Amino acid sequence: MSKVNRRDFLKFIGAGGAGSIAGFLYGESTKKTVEYLVPQVVPPEDYSPGIATWYNTVCNQCSAGCGIMVRTREGRAKKIEGNPAHPINEGRLCPRGQAGLNNLYNPDRVRTPLKRTGERGSGEFEAVSWDQALGEVTGILYALKDQQNSERVRLLTGPTTGHLNQLYATFMAAYGSPHYQQYVFDDLAALREASKRVFGDGAIQYFDLENADYVLSFGADYLANWLSPVHYSLAYGNLRQGGPKRGTCVQIEPRMSLSGASADQWFPARPGTEILVALAIANAIVENHYNGSDRAAWRTALRNYRPKDVAAATGLAEIQLIGLAKRMASAENPVAISGGPAITGDNGVATSLAVLALNYLAGSFGRGVTLKNAPEFGTGERPLASFADMLVLRDAMSGGDVDALLISETNPVYTMPQSSRFADALAQTPTIIALSSFIDDTSAMADFILPTDSYLEAWGDDVPEFGTRASIASIQQPVVERLYDTKSSGHIMLELARRIGGELTVALPNANMEEYIRNAWRQSYKDDNNFDQFWRDLLEAGVSGRRVSRDDLNPIPASASAALRREIEASAAVDSTEHAFYLQPYLTTYGDGSAANLPWIQELPDPLTSVVYNSWVELNPQTAEELGIREGDVLALRTEHGSLEAPAFVYPGIRPDVVAMPIGQGHKHYGRYADNRGANPLDLLGTDTDEASGALVWAAVGVEVTKTGRRVRVVKLDGVTRTLGRQILHPPEGSGHGSESGHG
Amino acid sequence: MSISVAEALKPFKKPFYIVLVFLLAFILGAWANYNFRSDRTPEQPINFSHRIHASDNGIPCMYCHSYADRTPSAGVPSVAKCMGCHKSIATDTPGIAKLTAYWVEQQPIPWIKVYDVPDFVVFTHKRHIKAGLECQTCHGPVETMERITRVSSLRMPWCVNCHTEREVEHGRDCWTCHK
Numbered sequence: 001m002s003k004v005n006r007r008d009f010l011k012f013i014g015a016g017g018a019g020s021i022a023g024f025l026y027g028e029s030t031k032k033t034v035e036y037l038v039p040q041v042v043p044p045e046d047y048s049p050g051i052a053t054w055y056n057t058v059c060n061q062c063s064a065g066c067g068i069m070v071r072t073r074e075g076r077a078k079k080i081e082g083n084p085a086h087p088i089n090e091g092r093l094c095p096r097g098q099a100g101l102n103n104l105y106n107p108d109r110v111r112t113p114l115k116r117t118g119e120r121g122s123g124e125f126e127a128v129s130w131d132q133a134l135g136e137v138t139g140i141l142y143a144l145k146d147q148q149n150s151e152r153v154r155l156l157t158g159p160t161t162g163h164l165n166q167l168y169a170t171f172m173a174a175y176g177s178p179h180y181q182q183y184v185f186d187d188l189a190a191l192r193e194a195s196k197r198v199f200g201d202g203a204i205q206y207f208d209l210e211n212a213d214y215v216l217s218f219g220a221d222y223l224a225n226w227l228s229p230v231h232y233s234l235a236y237g238n239l240r241q242g243g244p245k246r247g248t249c250v251q252i253e254p255r256m257s258l259s260g261a262s263a264d265q266w267f268p269a270r271p272g273t274e275i276l277v278a279l280a281i282a283n284a285i286v287e288n289h290y291n292g293s294d295r296a297a298w299r300t301a302l303r304n305y306r307p308k309d310v311a312a313a314t315g316l317a318e319i320q321l322i323g324l325a326k327r328m329a330s331a332e333n334p335v336a337i338s339g340g341p342a343i344t345g346d347n348g349v350a351t352s353l354a355v356l357a358l359n360y361l362a363g364s365f366g367r368g369v370t371l372k373n374a375p376e377f378g379t380g381e382r383p384l385a386s387f388a389d390m391l392v393l394r395d396a397m398s399g400g401d402v403d404a405l406l407i408s409e410t411n412p413v414y415t416m417p418q419s420s421r422f423a424d425a426l427a428q429t430p431t432i433i434a435l436s437s438f439i440d441d442t443s444a445m446a447d448f449i450l451p452t453d454s455y456l457e458a459w460g461d462d463v464p465e466f467g468t469r470a471s472i473a474s475i476q477q478p479v480v481e482r483l484y485d486t487k488s489s490g491h492i493m494l495e496l497a498r499r500i501g502g503e504l505t506v507a508l509p510n511a512n513m514e515e516y517i518r519n520a521w522r523q524s525y526k527d528d529n530n531f532d533q534f535w536r537d538l539l540e541a542g543v544s545g546r547r548v549s550r551d552d553l554n555p556i557p558a559s560a561s562a563a564l565r566r567e568i569e570a571s572a573a574v575d576s577t578e579h580a581f582y583l584q585p586y587l588t589t590y591g592d593g594s595a596a597n598l599p600w601i602q603e604l605p606d607p608l609t610s611v612v613y614n615s616w617v618e619l620n621p622q623t624a625e626e627l628g629i630r631e632g633d634v635l636a637l638r639t640e641h642g643s644l645e646a647p648a649f650v651y652p653g654i655r656p657d658v659v660a661m662p663i664g665q666g667h668k669h670y671g672r673y674a675d676n677r678g679a680n681p682l683d684l685l686g687t688d689t690d691e692a693s694g695a696l697v698w699a700a701v702g703v704e705v706t707k708t709g710r711r712v713r714v715v716k717l718d719g720v721t722r723t724l725g726r727q728i729l730h731p732p733e734g735s736g737h738g739s740e741s742g743h744g
Numbered sequence: 745m746s747i748s749v750a751e752a753l754k755p756f757k758k759p760f761y762i763v764l765v766f767l768l769a770f771i772l773g774a775w776a777n778y779n780f781r782s783d784r785t786p787e788q789p790i791n792f793s794h795r796i797h798a799s800d801n802g803i804p805c806m807y808c809h810s811y812a813d814r815t816p817s818a819g820v821p822s823v824a825k826c827m828g829c830h831k832s833i834a835t836d837t838p839g840i841a842k843l844t845a846y847w848v849e850q851q852p853i854p855w856i857k858v859y860d861v862p863d864f865v866v867f868t869h870k871r872h873i874k875a876g877l878e879c880q881t882c883h884g885p886v887e888t889m890e891r892i893t894r895v896s897s898l899r900m901p902w903c904v905n906c907h908t909e910r911e912v913e914h915g916r917d918c919w920t921c922h923k
Contacts, residue, residue, distance in 0.1 A: 008758060012765050016769040019766035022766075023774035027778055034783075037820045038854055038855070041822060041850050050811070050816035051814075
């Protein structure tokens with residue numbers, strides 16, 4: 001080594017200094033971030049840290065009423081699973097049920113009572129105390145009651161069953177207003193109306209898919225969003241693999257839904273002609289297979305619907321209709337069901353009746369189609385408002401007949417088409433009080449928002465309408481302490497009753513919802529001595545009731561068939577308006593749009609297209625080619641009532657004359673995950689109703705499709721929706737299907 | 745004939761020595777950090793002494809860490825448990841004054857975690873206590889420590905060595921700890 005001169009010496013000093021600093025910093029970088037070990041101030045009594053506690057309660061994400069088990073640790077809800085002992089879902093749960101945690105922990109939840117400061121609909125509010133909010137609301141309601149203007153107060157809620165429904169009804173009755181209504185956009189109004197006409201009761205029958213060997217579904221997407229999706233998915237599993245013989249499923253719908261994709265046969269009948277398909281099959285059954293004593297009468301009733309006469313209008317071949325009739329008639333346990341686009345057109349009720357007739361003629365009454373027993377829990381009728389009723393409410397509001405509107409957990413500004421001008425009518429209502437967990441399109445119009453608990457924080461119960469034959473009731477109990485300064489809807493009503501006083505306090509003397517629910521159950525529980533034990537068992541089990549066998553059910557009245565035949569004779573056949581393009585808004589994972597603010601649901605790919613996060617317009621490859629449209633081209637959809645833009649998605653499972661769009665996106669106010677994302681296809685609709693039920697017509701509507709010239713990238717999981725000979729799907733041997741088709 | 749290191753190193757140029765010095769300094773820096781600025785013995789919000797509690801006063805571990813044999817986590821004692829004794833004991837010391845302040849405010853004490861396994865490891869105290877291990881096997885002679893210090897690496901070889909030595913059933917199965 002040569003001599004170290006001054007310059008080298010400085011270099012060594014520099015290298016040594018830099019090296020030691022680098023070494024020191026390296027040491028720092030390997031350290032973990034500081035974690036804290038935070039003790040409780042006072043030790044908990046009801047749990048041990050690290051040990052999970054499971055609570056049974058009931059899901060509120062849709063009206064099906066599945067039983068759920070919530071896993072909690074250290075007082076926080078961590079995971080939701082299905083309750084294995086619950087007769088509806090038997091331990092299974094759908095994605096929306098799983099995403100219930102997103103509802104509880106949603107950062108957009110309203111955390112304190114709010115009072116409007118800005119313009120109506122601007123979404124500007126100030127936080128106020130519960131005392132002030134309830135005080136002011138009580139002042140308004142008390143004054144109206146005092147001036148004998150009780151009936152100028154209205155209560156509009158979302159789907160509500162059980163004792164909360166009873167509480168609302170009691171409140172409004174004691175207050176002196178007859179105007180308590182529930183508005184449920186995706187309620188199957190046509191099935192209710194058909195049931196009322198044939199069986200004299202608006203309760204929807206139980207369709208026994210589980211024990212069926214042949215299911216003919218007219219548009220009912222029973223695997224995803226028809227009545228009770230989890231229950232019917234279970235039934236489907238049993239139908240396919242539960243017995244010695246594999247059951248057959250046939251789906252008749254213009255756009256292939258999840259159930260269509262799972263069926264053995266899929267027939268895309270022309271939108272609005274599902275009734276003709278049903279009646280033609282019925283006709284063929286009567287002519288060739290049926291031999292009941294009323295055969296002659298049925299032949300007369302169905303004489304105009306010979307398969308060869310109606311085949312052309314439906315788009316199905318005569319031989320197909322006759323074949324379906326043969327299979328239906330020869331099956332041991334056939335069931336025909338209707339739903340979705342088949343019963344949301346302007347002939348929805350007539351279609352439901354035609355499908356019931358099909359069941360009758362195939363011998364399914366009392367077997368595949370059964371009446372449910374009257375519920376043991378007398379919580380009263382649900383005052384369901386049809387779309388027509390909502391238009392009456394709109395007229396009352398814009399006509400100045402409504403002074404105060406209480407609105408709870410329903411979002412008509414979103415689910416009613418813009419052409420109904422419901423928002424304008426709301427704007428003219430002097431006082432709007434919203435009971436809501438979120439600022440949504442409707443509660444953004446409110447003067448007061450009273451924040452409600454998540455269903456995982458509140459007491460309640462549920463009497464499921466669909467899904468089982470048996471009458472059961474589920475209990476809803478808080479699984480966590482409430483996160484924010486919120487109250488349950490029921491508690492708010494009890495509190496208002498107490499503050500307004502008079503008859504209301506007499507009718508609703510309970511201090512809180514827990515007490516109210518417990519007392520209500522005590523009244524329906526016959527054996528008084530053991531109630532405490534019963535209550536403990538109930539909270540543990542989460543559900544009360546049992547499944548019953550077919551023999552225990554109310555028999556179908558003999559008069560039903562005659563009533564059904566009269567209805568078929570009276571019903572006008574079909575809407576003859578043909579359109580170049582039919583619009584089909586369809587229900588998907590977002591439900592009626594209420595799940596759009598749940599991030600897990602937003603990021604869940606659509607089961608058939610695999611698209612995430614946005615709206616899209618499905619159209620047939622043939623149509624796309626004719627119009628020169630590729631995936632991602634932004635299309636403008638226009639009707640006389642409105643227009644919107646959304647990217648195209650080329651989807652083979654759809655008729656060439658139908659464009660379909662999922663419902664659920666396009667919210668103006670619904671929190672960070674839903675705001676201004678995609679478009680709402682309901683805004684393309686007019687206010688036409690099915691006259692028989694008053695339900696909104698949202699299937700078989702004409703629409704214009706044009707290209708805007710812009711392109712976006714559709715966010716989806718699938719690179720390409722075909723297998724392109726990659727042998728990803730192996731068709732069963734001898735099935736004769738090429739490997740080129742198939743999705744995924 | 746003399747042997748000179750300088751002779752052997754002659755072919756190397758000065759930049760090599762600069763890099764060598766840098767590397768030696770790097771190791772020195774890292775060593776200094778490891779020894780003098782370690783996170784094994786972090787300063788806690790209150791100068792709590794295990795020696796005074798466990799040794800001088802002979803309080804068993806499980807009196808305070810009461811969940812150790814029942815749950816995955818041993819459990820740090822609640823503020824209420826501390827106050828159970830310190831309402832009347834040693835109330836004049838600065839540490840207890842701090843404790844009392846937390847209690848009056850009803851605030852938890854933000855202890856700094858000394859023993860921490862990553863989130864992808866499922867560790868449970870209960871199993872290890874049930875297997876008859878002493879607390880000291882992993883945590884060292886805590887009863888002699890003024891301030892708690894980490895004595896084990898808590899890295900996977902350390903876990904697996906012990907599982908192997910003791911012939912733990914399924915002790916080397918991935919899913920025993922990573923699930």
